[in-house]
Amino acid sequence: MRNKQPWLTVLFILLASAPRLASGAEPAEPAIAAVLSSEAGPYREALAGLQEELGFSVPVFSLSRGEPKIPDSARIVVAFGSKAALLRRQDRLTLVYAMSPGVVIKDKNTFEVHMEPEASVLLSSLKKIQPGLKKLGILWQSPKFEAYLLQLRSAAAELDMSIEDSRLEKTAEVPGRLRILYGKIDAIWLPPDPLLLNADNLTIFTEFSRSNNIPFFVPSGGLLEQGLASVTPTFREIGRLAAIAARSALTGQNQKKIIYPTRVELGINKAAAAKIGLKISEETLRQADKIIP
C-alpha cells in the first residue's frame, strides 16, 4: 500500500498538468524543462518528484510524442531516461539527467543523478538485512559502474566487509561467473546495470539464490519478488534530487557532477528470506518500506 501513494500523487499532477502537456509550454518563461524518454510510470513518478521539489510546474516533453521543443527561456533541461539524456541539445542548456544507467555524458554543464544509492547507505542497509554479510558478490558489465565500485569498496572496508566483484564481457558469462563466485560470497547484489539486467539473467540470479541459499539483493523495488531485498531510491526521490541539482545549476552554485541518493527505500521479501533460511530482525522489518510477506 505504501507505494500506491506516490502513484496517486503522480496521477494528480498529471491530471493537473494535462492542459499544459497538450499545449507543450509553460506560459511564464520557464527556466527549467523536463524531458521524458517515454510516458512510462517511473519517469512520471520522477517528474512528480521534480516538480514537487521545485514547487512549480515545468514544461514537460515526452519523446514518445515527438521531438521536444525546449523553450528559449529554458536554461536547464532535466532528462529522465537514457533516450532523453542522449537527446541532442543546445549548448546553452545545462543538463541534469537521471534514470539513465548506461549513459555517460562527459560535459561541464552536465549533472547526473545516479540510480545507485550512496555506497555506505547501500551497504549499511544490506548489513541491516543480513547482519552476517561479509562478502558481497557483484557482477557488472557497464563501464560506468566502475567508479561506483570504488566507492563501494571503500565503504565496505569501513563496514568490515569486502566486495567480490566480477566484470563481465558478455551477458552470457553470468552463469559461469556465478559458478566462480559460488562458495566465496555471502550474498550477491545486482547493480542497475542495463547491460546485465534482463529477464534471463534475473531468472538465473534468482534461481542461483534460491537453490543455493544465497541472499540476492535486487536493484529495484519493482524486482523485489525475484530477490530477497532491495535498497533503492524511489523515482520520486531521484526526481527530487534532479530538482535540487537543477536549482543549484540555475543559481550557479557549485555541486557534484554525480549525485548519489542517500534516501533509500527498503524492500524485503519475507518469503524469499524464509526459503533461503535467513532470519530478518523485527526491527529491520519495521523499518522496511515494502514487504512481500
Add this chain to the structure above:
Amino acid sequence: MKLQTKVLLLLFPLAITAGALILILSKGAINDVLLRETAERGFLALTEISPKVDAGMRTGEEKTLLPLLNSAHVQLRALYVAALAPDGTVLAHTNVVEKGRIYTDPDTRQILTYEKPGYKVIDSKGRKVLDIAAPVWAKDEDFLLSHEKGGKTFLGVLRIGLSLENVLATRAMILRRIALILIATGGAILLVILLFLHKILFPIRLLSDSTRKIGEGRYDVSVPVTTSDEIGELAGAFNKMADTLEKTTVSRNKLSEEVVERKKAEENLLQLLSLHHATLESTADGILVIDTGGKIVTKNRKFLQMWRIPDDMAASEDDGKLLAYVLEQLTNPGDFTAKVTWLYTHPEEESFDAFTFKDGRIFERFSLPQRIGTRIVGRVWNFRDVTERRKLEGMLLQSEKLSAIGQLAAGVAHEINNPLGIILGFAQSTVKHLKPGDEALALPLKTIEREAVRCKNLVQNLLVFSRISKNERFQEINLNDAMESALSLISAQAKTRNVELVKELGAGSSHIHADKTQVQQILINLANNAIDAMPKGGTLLFKTSLSAKRPGYVEILVRDTGDGIPKAMQKKVFEPFFTTKEVGQGTGLGLSLVYEIVEKHGGSIELESEEGKGTEFSVHLPIHPAAPPAKC
C-alpha cells in the same frame, strides 16, 4: 442402554469407518489425478522446448540451453529445470552451479533410460518433488553422436522438478472438503435416522413409561394409539391389558393393608395357638382331640403320662395301636368302647363318666364336640385322674362318720358313767359283804361286778376318745424317745405272747411337734392290735424315718407278721366299735382312736395288709405344726 444410543453406537463407528475408507480411496485417486495433471503440465512444457534444445543438447552449450530452461522454469514455477547428457552430465541447469556435474543417483539413472516422458515423486531437500523427465532425440542424424536408442539418437534428458507443495495442499484441501461433505452428509443421515428412531421409539417410550407406572401399581394408564402398524397394535393391546389389570388387580395399598391384616390375624392366631398350647399343656387333665373320622388331631403330654403311653408309640401316630394299648389298661374295656362308639354316632352329645384301671386308678372322662361355628369337626376328650380324690373323699366320709360316732359315744358314755359307777359301787360293796354260804348270790354279784368293770373301762375309753381334742398338749417332742417309752410298756406283753420287737429308729426323724401322750397312744394301740394279730407269735417292726413320699413329714411304720386283714374289712378297721376280736376281747375303739389322733395332728394313716402275711400301718405326722384349718 437406550435403543437410540445403541443405534448411534452402531452407526457412528460404521460412518467413521466408511468415511475413513472413502477418504483413503479419495486420497489415492486425487493424488493420481493431481500428479498426472501436474505431470501433464510438465510434459507440455518439455514438449514445447524439446525441439528447441536440439542444438544445445548436441553441443552442450549452456548459453543455448539455459534461456530455454529458464523459460520453462518461469512458466511452470519449477524448482529446477535441467538438461542432462546421456551420461548424466548436467549440460544446463536453472541453478547454474549444477552445470558440469554428473548425476549418478538411481533416480537420474532411471530417467536416463526413459524412452518416453515419465515422472516420479522424489524427495529433494526434504520436499516432495515431482521429477518429470523427457528424453530428447536428435532431429537429424549426426555421425558424431553415439547414444542411440532403438535406432534414434539419444541426446539426453530434459528434467523438470515441480514442487508438490501446491499439489499436496490442493489434495489436502480437496480431502478436507470431502471430509466436510462426508461429515455433513453423515451427520444429516444420522440426524434423519435419529429423528426416524425418535418417531418410532416415541410410542415405545410411552409404553415403557406406562409399563413402569403399572409396575408401581398405577393401573389407570393408557397410551395413545397413533399408528396402525405393529406398534399401534401393541399400544392397543397394552391399553386393554392395563384396563384389565385395573379391573382385576388389587391395589398395592389394599394389598398392603391385607398383608398387615393377615399378619395381624396370623399374629393373633399364633397368640391363640400359643395360648391353646400353653393351656393344653398346663392343665392337670389329659386332653385328646380327635376329628370326626376318629383320627387323633392333638393330645397333651399329660394325656400321654396319664395313660402311660410310651414315647415311641405316641410318635408312631398309630391310632389303632394306641387304642389297643389304652383298652388293655382298663378293667372294663367293653364299657369304654361302647361309650366311645355311642358318642361317634351321637356327635352332638356331651358325656361324663368314670372308669377304672386294672391298677386301681380311676379316671373321670368328660367329652364334648368340637365346633367351628355350628359345624362339628371333632371331639375333645378330657381325662382326669380322680384316684386320690376318690380316696380322700372316702377318707373324709370315714372321718365324718367316726366323728359322729365318737360324739355319740362320748354322750352316751357321759350319761351312763354315773349310773354305771353306782351299779359298780353297790355290786362291789355287796360282794364284799357276802358271807360264806352265799354262794348262790356270789356268782351273779361277781358277774355283775365284772361286767360293770368292763363297762366302766369301755366308758373310760369312750370318754378318752371324746376328750382328745380337749386335752391336747402339742410341743416339740423326741419321736424316738416317745417310741422307746411306749414300747417299754408293751415289751412284757410281747414277750409273753412270743412276739419279737424290732426297732429301726431313724436319726433324722427324732423331733416333731406333737402331743407326746397321744403319739404314745398311737404306738401302744397299734402294738396291741399287732400282738393280738399274732397269736402264735411273730415279729413286730417299729420304724421311724423322714417320709420319702411326703416331704416335711415323718413316717412311723408298724409292721407285723400276723394273719393280715381281709380286703373287705380293711376299709372298716378305723370305724369305732369295729373289731374282729371275740366279744369281751376288744372295744373296737383302738384303731379309731389312732385315726382320730393322727387326724388331729394333721397327719395320715394308711393300711396295707395281705392275708397270711401280715399288716403294715404307715403313719405320717408333720414335723412342724400344721397350719390351723380355715374356719368356715
